[in-house]
Amino acid sequence: MNQEPPLKEFYFNKFEHRKPYTPLPISEFRNMMFQFLAIVALAIGALYIWWRWKYSLNLNCLWFAIPLVVAETLSFFSTIFLYVNYWSPKDRPIEEPVRFLSEIEDLRGRPDRPVRIDIHIATYNEDVELVRYTIRDSKKIRYPFDDVPVNIFVLDDGRRDGRDPSKQNMKKVAEEEGVGYFCRENNEGFKAGNLRNGLEHTQGDLFVILDADARPFDTILTATTGYFRSKKLAWVQTPQWFYDTSEPIYLKDWLTKKAGWLGRSAGWCIELIFGKVYIEEDIFGNHPEGFYDGLLRRRNFHNAAFCCGAGSIHRREAVMELAIKDYAKGVRKELKKKLEAIGHTSFTEKEILEYKRKTYLDNQLIPFKFHASEDIYTSMMLHAQGWESYEHPYVECKMLSPQDIDTWVKQRSRYAAGSLDIAFKDNPLFMKGLTLGQRMCYFSSIYSYFAPIWLIIFIFSPILFYFTLELPVKAYSFDFLKYYIPFQIFNAIAILLVNWGRTSDRSDQYYIASFWLMTLSIISVVIGKKVQFHVTPKEKSKASYLPHILPHVIIISLIVIGNIYNIFLIFQGQHPSISGYITNTFWSLFTVYNLSVMIRAAWWEEKDYDIKNPLQYNGLADFKSRLARKLKWSSIKSH
């Protein structure tokens, strides 16, 4: 009897016990409350922006006042887009898994047969023993019908088929595990090209895309194939859950360890005010719940949930239809261009036919767009063709997250540059075939990457005040407060209702702390630099972290120096605006809090803490969640 080769030990083995989050139960009442508060917040926000432009500008300091009010206006637009995204949830009922092709496609005279399902594991340079974990978990996938073939294929873009002894042998691992293996001779189109190669060699009517580290749960097919009974559904995306995020540390224990009884007392005081506080929880902000369960799931309402790559299940018919249409369009365009260039009259009919034949051969069928953000780009094109998508709320696979700031920055830079590139090349606002909701959702994804335009102004505003002592507004008067505070309160409660029981602090921090990488991405796209496809490394990078956090360190230093200077002026009795100082200090503390997370992440080292209480959320969020359940505001749907 053949024994399976043993699995290699990795750092993530100690997190195997972790269980994924469960999706937020849908509550119609809570959603209506959110919609009400969103409408009120938008009305007050519009009033605030109007007041800012009309009455509040400090005309003696327009160089400061105008950029700030522009930044506030742009930021307000992003709030509008956010509300559109969040507007309403729309879950589909989970259906029985499909068995026959006729359940998911119109046969048009073809004989019926059991549906074929493939699992494609895309890999490039990851440790082959890591891929073995994914293969093993894929082999454990259950499907209730024995006559439905479920085939697993490793799509290797690293040509690790044994030809190069210096590389690991991926083909051997695939053979040992008894799954299919394909590799290609070039890396054209990167991941999209790799997937195309897989599709060329396989026949699945439905296929699952997995990354090298995306380990599926055994329910991934049972829970999702039923959705494909809707014959316009092109793909189902499941949440990407990172199960190796940093462990939360109980602040009181940490303070005790650092400062003995003094630390314990301080921890006790903090706990008295704020409840139990945990630090270093998900230090890289990788927890995806806010994105998948909050944002993407709610995009189902607009039929605008885009594909995020790993953990998605696709209908072959949809991607191939897109590929054929694109192919025909490309050939038509190129032929027209060529024939116009050479002139019809100077060539014989035969020569023109030869030209056409060559053009047909030169063009390729491309199911997934060859792009750094191939998933979002292909999704947009499929939606424009009238196909539907669905974000399945339950986690069906687990993945590994970036373990250092260099890897994290590279991954986020690719997302940012890829999305910005789409804005310049194929802007969803002008793409034919998209509905208004889809246009707004796709544009909001892209718009969010323009955030540095306003974030930089917000970050530098207190610093400018500290050193120039000029105010961008006439005064931080009653009028300012009467518009600003209600807007912030309504907005905060509206967002709290959407994220009921879920904290978004870390992602909010990273949204601001990412200003630098997003700025660099904007610059690289504007100057026309080609967006590179960097595969996210699965192990710790040894590259220097300093370039990623240097701007953050400089900004925090300037804030500290500015504060010292202003306090000195106050004690001298020479400060022109105490209220301005107080307002800007609050703002700068908020900035320091947000920027500091990236500095802490840069120096974060995994510690061997006792995992006594591995919490997913902080105490406040847990409390809200428990309260929500107690008040029975939510109708919990059974999985």
Place this chain on the structure above:
Amino acid sequence: MTTPQTYKFLVKPVFFIISLLCAAYIVLKLEQLQPDDVGMDIPSYHTAPQNNGKSDDPKRAVGEPEKASMQK
């Protein structure tokens, strides 16, 4: 006979109309909100002091020096 289900489609439009009306009402109220509505004193640079010829001190006529300064 009509059932409540028949009119269920009206819930959302009515809800949105009410929300819009509430938002408009809040906006109007905010517009009218003055510092003294929330117990704040009106700062001197917002409203010029009215000179109606009367002094706070009934015993002292306008223009007459304060008692303290007279004692000096």
